[in-house]
Amino acid sequence: MESKVSFAQLKQFPRLMWIVLFGDLITRGSFYMVWPFLAVMLYKSFGISATQVGLILSGAAVLSVFIGFFGGALSDKFGRKVIMFSAGSLYVCSFVLLANVETVTGYVIVIALCSMSKAIWDPPTQALVADILPDVQVRELGLQARYFVINVGCAIGPMAGVYIGITGQQSGFLVTAGTFALWMTLLAYGMRHFAKRQARRPKNEQQKLREQSESAAVTTADLKSKPIPKAPRKPKSTLLETLKILAKDRVLQCLIVANIICKFVYAQMDSTLIQYLTRADVPQLMTLISSMIFANAAVIVCLQFVLLKMMARLSLTQRIQVGLVLLAAAQIWMAVNPVNAFWGWIGAVVILSIGEAILFPTMNVHIDRLAPTHLRGAYFGAASFYYIGFALAPLGGGALLDFLGGAWVFAIAALLVLLVMYLYSILETLPRPDFNKPDRVSTK
Incomplete structure (x- = not known):
């Protein structure tokens, strides 16, 4: 399916979409002032091993993934606002606590709360973007724009943190809590305004928007699969009915496995690489870490929409395969790069970032195309299982680092990318449910 996205x-x-984008920008910027340096804080404050640091971060993240799925599904049933604001309040409280804990046990508990609240927040937010942008091409632009501003925040955050002196400081978590509270305030205003605007629309226009939204999603059209009829608008499903549908969607399940592995590989840069460089006593460590994070985000900011335009004629899975080749190349570069080669690490991150700019926004669009309208929150929630890869990366990478060394971490990661490429190659052969008749499965 050719992309027709235009600026x-x-x-x-709508105004609510701009508020979502602004909120993502300021909260991710403040988040990346401090969170990437959490592993360094734990190591320097308590002297614990790479495996122990990985266990703390991975344990919290694995728990949050499962909770995140139910957050997305519950937002279909109870509404986006209730779930988002409940999660947002927990998020603010968690970061306030993180600025004050002084023991390993305290860190373990509060890191778990932070991870859980973020996991609950994200799927309803993505579903909200899809809800407020009924046209499929505008929605793709919205999802791409959201990923873009998140990376602008990632680019600004670490460098701003270094400049104002809060990088690696616990007090920096208060800034994250404050910006998120500001976003929730703006979001409450935006939701009220959007609801009033929708209420003023003529009924025939509202029906037209619903039909646009329901005709946008579906199937594996981008996989060259036979289209599956969209289900008519129906009452909200029970959680059990939702789980039954997800259990029959083999394309979704294969995507989840492939993207778990993909996230595991990518996340080695966020956790294992930083620990590797920390333990190797690399000169100018904080500058190198901040520069890598900045380079990662800057490449995405500069190239994301250029790459989208260049790949407009490729299907979603073809774009993802190109991104996977670049991801594998970056892992090989990291495996052979001398530990003190500052610009070598930056070069590897640049290649990784080009792959990321192609991969991750396309994954979000892919899920949006697959999801039935009435189960959109559940599908985005199921996509949160991708983050099991992020969750296991600190533990798996930390163990490999302790027992095999840094080069083996990235060599093994490159091999795992080949497995992901195979899983994407078989998607078009897999069955999906018939959403008109939940007890049936289309075998194409």
Whole structure:
């Protein structure tokens, strides 16, 4: 399916969409002032091993993944606002606590709360973007724009943190809590305004928007699969019915496995690489870490929409395969790069970032295309299982680092990318449910 995304479509963004983008920008910026340095804080404060640091971060993240799925599914049933604001309040409280804990046990508990609240927040937020942008091409632009501003925040955050002196400091978590509280305030205003605007629309226009939204999603059209009829609008499903549908969607399940592995590989940069460089006593460690994070985000900011335009004629899975080749190349580069080669690490991160700019926004669009309208929150929630890869990365990478060394971490990661490429190659052969008749499965 050829992409017809155009910047002129930005005019179709409602005010609520701009608030979502602004909130992502400021909260991710403040988050990345401090969170990437959490492993360094734990090591320097308590002297614990790479495996122990990985166990703390992975344990919290694994728990949050499962909770995140139910957050997405519950937002279909109870509404986005209730779930998002409950998660947001927990998020703010968690980061306030993180600025004050002084023991390993305290860190373990509060890191778990932070991870859980973020996991609950993300799927309803992605579903909200899809809800407020009924046109499929405008929605793709919205998902791409959200990923773009998140990376602008990632680029600004670490360098701003170094400049104002809060990088690696616990007090920096208060800044994250404050910006998130500001976002929740703006979001409450935006939701009220959007609801009033929708209520003023003529009924025939509302029906037209619903039909646009329901005709946008589906199937594996980008996989060259036979289209599956969209289900008519129906009452909200029970959690059990939702789980039954997800259990029959083999394409979704294969995607989850493939993207868990993909996230595991990518996340070695966020956790294992930082621990590897820390233990190797690399000169100018904080500058190198901040520069890698900045380079990662800057490449995405500069190239994301350029790459989207260049790959407009490729299907979603073809774009993802190109991104996977670049991801594998970056892992090989990291495996052979001398530990003190500052610009070598930056070069590897640049290649990784180009792959990321192709991969991750496309994954979000892919899920949006697959999801039935009435189960959109559940599908984005199921996509949160991807983050099992992120969750296991600190533990798996830390153990490999302790027992095999840094080069083996990245060599093994490169091999895992080959497995992901195979899983994507078989997607078009897999069955999906018939959403009109939940007890049936289409075998194409």
